[in-house]
Amino acid sequence: MAKQRAVTDILRQYHPVPDRFDELGSLGSGPKPHWRPLLQQLNLESVAGLNLRAQAVSSAIAEDGVTYNVYEDPRGDTRPWEVDLLPLVLGADEWQWLSKAVAQRAELLDSVLGDLYGDQALLKEGLMPPALVYGQAGFQWPCQGIQPVSGRFLHLYAVDLARAPDGGWWVMADRTQAPSGAGYALQNRLVISRAFPAPFHNLPVTNLAEFFQGFQNSLASMSPARNETALCVLLTPGRFNETYFEHVFLARYLGLPLVEGQDLTVRDDTVYLKTLQGLRRVHAIYRRLDDGFCDPLELRADSVLGIPGLLGAVRAGKVLMANALGSGVLESAALFGFLPEISKKLLGSPLAMPSVASWWCGEKPALDYVIEHLDELVIKPAFASMRMEPVFGYQMKGAERTALIKKMNAHPHAFVGQELVHLSQAPVWKGDQNQPLATRSIGLRLFAAATPSGWRVMPGGLTRVAMDEGVEVISMQRGGLSKDTWVQSRYTAPSKSLIKKRLQVSDLLDGERDTPSRVGENLFWMGRHSERAEGTARLLRAAFNRLSGHDQASEEALLGLQQAAEQFGTLPEPEKDVVPEPLPEALLRAVSDQESPGSIASIIQALLFNASQVRDRLSTDNWHTLNRVGKSLSPAPATPEQSIRALNLVLLDCISLAGFAMDDITRDASWVFLVIGRRLERLANLCTLICVPLFSDRFSRNAMLEWLLEVANSEVTYRTRYRRTPELLGVLHTIVIDASNPHSVMFQLRQLQKDLPEMGQKTGQLFSPDLNDSLRRLQGLDLHPFERKHPDQACEALAELLCDIRSEAYRVSDEIQRQCFIHTRYSDRPVKAD
Helix, strand or coil: CCCCCEHHHHHHCCCCCCCCCECCCCCCCCCCHHHHHHHHHHHCCEHHHHHHHHHHHHHHHHHCCCECCCCCCCCCCCCECCECCCCEEECHHHHHHHHHHHHHHHHHHHHHHHHHCCCCHHHHCCCCCHHHHHCCCCCCHHHCCCCCCCCCCCCEEEEEEEECCCCCEEEEEEECCCCCCHHHHHHHHHHHHHHCHHHHHHCCECCCHHHHHHHHHHHHHHCCCCCCCCCEEEECCCCCCCCHHHHHHHHHHHCCCEECHHHEEEECCEEEEEECCEEEECCEEEECCCHHHCCCCCCCCCCCCCCCCHHHHHHCCCCEEECCCCHHHHCCHHHHHHHHHHHHHHCCCCCCCCECCEEECCCHHHHHHHHHCHHHEEEEECCCCCCCCCEEHHHCCHHHHHHHHHHHHHCHHHEEEEECCCCCEEEEECCCCCCCEEEEEEEEEEEEEEECCEEEECCCCEEEECCCCCCCCCCHHHCCEEECEEEECCCCCCCCCCCCCCCCHHHHHHHHCCCEHHHHHHHHHHHHHHHHHHHHHHHHHHHHHCCCCCCHHHHHHHHHHHHHHHHHCCCCCCCCCCCCCCHHHHHHHHHHCCCCCCCHHHHHHHHHHHHHHCHHHCCHHHHHHHHHCCHHHCCCCCCHHHHHHHHHHHHHHHHHHHHHHHHCCCCCHHHHHHHHHHHHHHHHHHHHHHHHHHCCCHHHHHHHHHHHHHHCCCHHHHHHHHCCCCCHHHHHHHHHHCCCCCCCHHHHHHHHHHHHHHHHHHHCCCCCCCCHHHHHHHHCCCCHHHHCCCCHHHHHHHHHHHHHHHHHHHHHHHHHHHHHHCCCCCCCCCEECC
């Protein structure tokens, strides 16, 4: 077997473009010194060995469930995040200058926001055109005159950088509204540092924990908590946002409750979190929701994501917003040309790091220059709210060029011309034997956090990589890669974490107090849907197994299964004067048709929706199982045999989820809702199933007993105890009365009688479920009438009792939702503040 090509040879295959700045430094006298520890590691391995490391990185991303959601992406709405094996390495000296420049820019932009929403001296003195502020949607008029409770408008700032041809740095964009990427940068660090532990420690690389710790502490210290324990939350638009994984990841890492707009309410200009224990005051909100969507009362009336009255609470100084509402006004490339003079005015010093040369076409000389030099520029929208892709002037020819110039003349304020920047390049791992390394354009996003002692810049960042060689536009939405960013430290720093070294009493007391009601509600329905999926899968599998029977008993059994499926809502109930769909086709549709409300596919879809809302509460293994459940239904099974195989896989996943529910989730208040949801659903399903044979004639009833045991998952229990074919008395005892059988009606009632008071105790509810009557009636059931040859009357009486118990189960479900998940009046729940 031929020896694998060594990486020393691989580096010779790296061919950077000569007219671009090369991050590795291979175009000069050799690789830069701070790259050498990494290169030494590469020199020790083969292509195959490094491919194994790359595969480990991909596997880690998949196992952690790291996604970047792209709307209408052919790979699905949860596209895996992509990380290149090779990091970008920055030297200590370069980083020292870079971090100071980023901190200065963050301070400048914070001051600009203070002026724009305050005295507006910049507008009065002509340092900024009024049309640049008032002419865009980013300026929030209702925020005028509001002073943040912390004195700062920006708390987390991000900036996109690119290299100049001489190796200097240019600012390409400012992110001041709800900057994304810090969580992805941290996730990249976790997987790449494990892939290259030796060079990571030998460089050494500066850790990121202190940055996040500073941001975490600043939220609490700058909030209006006074003598209270500050409650800080992370506000997300929800699971459909493209960076939702990051919201979940950061909330977990920073120890913040992850909330949506519906989890918060404003009363007396004070923000409260709707928790399972009642309303709890919120002192700080780290938002990942754009300005306009935050308050439908004063900002965007069509927003269903925000909190009515939030701006009033901010105005009253009762909550810290990070970042301040209205900060999106600075996310305009049109500002770049005015910042140098503004910096001299507000900071008394020039900008340390320049912006890429930009001309706002709202000024006539700038418009004329942009049109005259169109081939040398990139035309961009002036404001972030505009839906327009960047246009490279040299690519515009003929009619397209004429049309663009016409638009610019008609609406000059909407356009910005920027100098065409040839991005720097860095190696990415391709893994081919003949060409293991490829060249890609990169951009760097850095982050700065405001702390009481000043700005702290993350020693690293998110390196974004162009999708293909020669591509100039970097966009994660278009499928770009990312890199970890290593900053060389001047000394070996000890490993740090945000986990406290010592617990305090308040930590122990607060453990269950910040669970949003939405979390409990989604866990409750997650429990119900997972149990419903399991029960429906067993029902359909039993029906498919009996499709081929031709004797009368098989037909009666199949008819009973069909009736049960109709009552489950899995099959549509027959309509008068409408020819029903053949049963085999209807059963196939009930497996994989997402448009059928009671199908397995639609139930799993609902289950995954609920699970996605509580992702921060689920372990990696639990989430992995959830991602797998239902995959066997695609492509849709086309035959009964294929359906049975698919349903077997669904059942295995459902059984795994049941195990996670009982043994994987911390038994706090939210866990109780998950378990109660499962028990209520199983109780209702059992009652529905058992009533089908009970309401049938004697011959049909006896033909249904076998599948009743099978679908109720009690077949083994019955045969172990009675060692005979199913008989009515034994079957009813097993799945109705037997309190030791976890799939019996009695077992569910007894467990609910324990779980419901526990739920009330953990949540502080006055909940008093009335299941005692159902339990008492069932305990008093006399089975002797079922010994008779014709027990029809006894069967009908038991069926009516089970129907009553099912109704009670649904009533309890409704009562839980009313008391625990809805906060509508002051008198409903106590208002708590620390």
